[in-house]
Amino acid sequence: MKYGEVIHARLHKRINRFIAEVLIDGKLEQVHIKNTGRLKELLRPDAEVILERSGNPNRKTRFSLIAAAKNGSWVNIDSQAPNTVAFDALKEGKITEFGSVKLVKREVTFGASRFALYFEQKDAKGFIEVKGVTLEKGGIALFPDAPTTRGTKHVLELANAALEGYTCVILFVVQMKAARTFVPHREMDAAFADALLEASRQGVQILAYDSIVKEDELVLDKALPVYLA
Template identity: 70%
Template sequence: MKYGEIVRGIFEKRINRFISEVYIDGVKIQVHVKNTGRLKELFQPGAEVLLESTNNPNRKTKYSIIAVLKENNWVNIDSQAPNAVAFDAVKEGKITEIGEVDFLKREVTYGASRFDLYFKQGDEEGFIEVKGVTLENEGIVMFPDAPTTRGTKHVLELAEAAEKGYRCAILFVVQLKGCRKFVPNRETDPAFADALLKAAEAGVQILAYDTVVTEDGMTLDSAVPVELI
């Protein structure tokens, strides 16, 4: 996926979940944050950031933060990007564990949930739930970075769909390079970690892929080992 016009800035502070203060060319302005997660390890004063510009007259802010520089590598923090990247990768058959699909659609309702991707593969039907991952520590990437009741609900309903014969997968899109394994963040959200184990036992594929993050985009790259326990 590609962004439009991109500018660089220097992060100052986060005001709330949606707004931060950033210096662009030495001028401090308020910008939109395209992620409501905590991101404390990334949003440090003085961190270099990438911002997407918009000309939408209805927007209160002209810029949105899409990436943060961490240890000389860009980490994409756009919460909408993983779904777009996953859709493109599945459509192009780039995810080995999924393979080629005959039909692919975004945001399809099943039961009380709306899963990110629905696909057909011959006589099989399936769902893929996509989760963006930005939390990294010494090469280990984790999800979530804050408790997510909604995420746990989706995982459990995906497990139910798998038990009813659908082919199901949870795809963790790691929004950076240089990681060696993915683990659920049990310390932050034990319920989500337990749900992930239950889903795996029900036959849901638990997948993680890293990405190549550039100044103007992000693409799915390589599989990352998953460790659930």
């Protein structure tokens, strides 16, 4: 996915979940953060960040914070981007586990949950739940970076759909190139890790792909090994 006009800035401080204060050409300005996660290892004082200019003249903030530098590379933090890049990659046949699909829809409801993608192939119908990953430690991509009861609910609902005959997948979009593997972050949320393991046993496929992160673009790239524990 491509962004519009982007600029570089320096993070001064994060004010709350939604707002950060940055330095643009030496002047302080408040910007919207496109991710409500903790992001402690990324949104540090003086971190280099990328901002996208808003096209809405009525918005209180002129820019949205979409990426932060870590160890010389960019990490995309836009929580809306993973669904878009997964949708694009699936339509273009770039997710090797699927190949070509004849139909893809976004935001489709099943039971009490709404999944990111619904797809149809010649002999299958299914759902894909997409999770964006911004946390990496020692080459290991970890999700979640904060407890997520909503995420656990989605995983269990997807397992129910698998039992009804749908092809079901959880796709972790790792929004960086630094990771070599993906592991659920059990220390942060044991219930989510347990739900993921149980869903896998019930036939839900667990995938992780890293991404190419440019200043104004995010593209799904290569599959990563997944270790459930």
